[in-house]
Amino acid sequence: MARISGGVWALALISAAALVLVLILLDPPSDAFVAGGDLGGTQVIGEGFPKRLIDPLGHAHTLAAPPTRIVSAILAGDEMLADLVAPERVAAVTHLVDDAGISNVAGHYPATIPRISGDIEDLLAPRPDLVIVSTLSDALAVRLLLRAGVTVARFAAFDSFAEVMANIETLGMILGAEQRAAAVVADMRRRLAAVAQQVAGRPSPRVLFYSRSGSTGGPGSLTDEMIVLAGGYNVVRDTGITGYRRVTPELAIALQPEVIVFSDWSGSGAGEIDWLRGEPAWRQVPAVRDGRLYALRGAWVTSGSQFRVAGVEALAPLLHPEAFADAAH
Incomplete structure (x- = not known):
């Protein structure tokens, strides 16, 4: 079979773009x-x-x-x-x-x-x-x-x-690839079930996912489900907000979270945590006062794939360290 030269393929792309314009107009x-x-x-x-x-x-x-x-x-x-x-x-x-x-x-x-x-x-x-x-x-x-x-x-x-x-x-x-897909889903279910078993019956701390821009997630978001599956209570549920939204600092403070979680895009997570610690208005918020500010790898927090399970597995020990310390022994 004859190979298509780069010039011919480029011409084909230009022709396709012209056709696209015609389709839009017609x-x-x-x-x-x-x-x-x-x-x-x-x-x-x-x-x-x-x-x-x-x-x-x-x-x-x-x-x-x-x-x-x-x-x-x-x-x-x-x-x-x-x-x-x-x-x-x-x-x-x-x-x-x-x-x-x-x-x-x-x-x-x-x-x-x-x-x-x-x-x-x-x-x-x-x-x-x-x-x-x-x-x-x-x-x-x-x-x-x-x-x-x-x-x-x-x-x-x-x-x-x-x-x-x-x-x-x-x-x-x-x-x-039905068999591979079934294996991926089965692995997700197994890992989520293992977390659920570890946190079952334990009090749910009040958790807020947060960023400097005020971005968070309410019911109807994977962020909310992550918190619940990790054994927490998403404080955004108190507001009636659903899906992914931004909240004001005043509202976030009023929710009095016991744990605040950030997305870590750099690998250290220190920037966001140090920023919030330095904000006077937040000093009496339980999460800040008690030092329960955490950063999770951003790829786990934002993923829309099987890798989101890793976020639940990372979050659960932060919310219930005693449960996972018991398991380690």
Whole structure:
């Protein structure tokens, strides 16, 4: 088979970009699509190959064989793929994948695999047979991929461990890696059950996940579920706030948390802790007064994949040191 020269491929990309512009002008995307709207995730029909995928627009695609040129446009996709397929089947990953502060798979993918930003040109360049996206991906780029006939796996929810597990199982079905996906999910369940056993029956300390910007998470977020599974009570529940939000310092102080947890992006976590200790308004907050300020690795706190379990495992001993000290003996 003749090889496609770089110049010809570049010309093809320019032509594709021109086609994209024509499609936008002739058939502009709906407001619902651009905003995320009510679009759900990709559905998979069939146990073996060929399989049918129903895309977010309701169109059916036939996947004749397991994808071998997979492009991940989301960090959760990079992380899920790491435990499901060999790197040789991955054609591109996100530009965030090598940042150990937020990525749990830094160093996993060879440097020969392109790192991309998620623009339509980046997504098309590796000539993918599957692109992994989420509701946070550029909606217009996703729509253009679908219009170009590229198979898209769109994941709509990462707000609970049940949703993360369902995403892994769905991706496993798409990739023909059902057994690997089942093993990953089983490992997640086993590890979460082990933590639950350790903290069962113990009082739940009042916990606040916090940052200098005031970012936190209420019910309906993985942050909230992490706290609960680690044996804590999320003080944001007292406010009626749901999902990921920002709260004012005044509100955070009024909640009187007994434990405050930060995301550690640098590896030491000292910066955030020293900052809060130096704030006079916080000095009588129980967590500050009692020295219960902790930093968890940022990649564990923000992950939308199987690696989020590590955050629960790290948080639980901070909330219940006595339980894990007993286990160690």
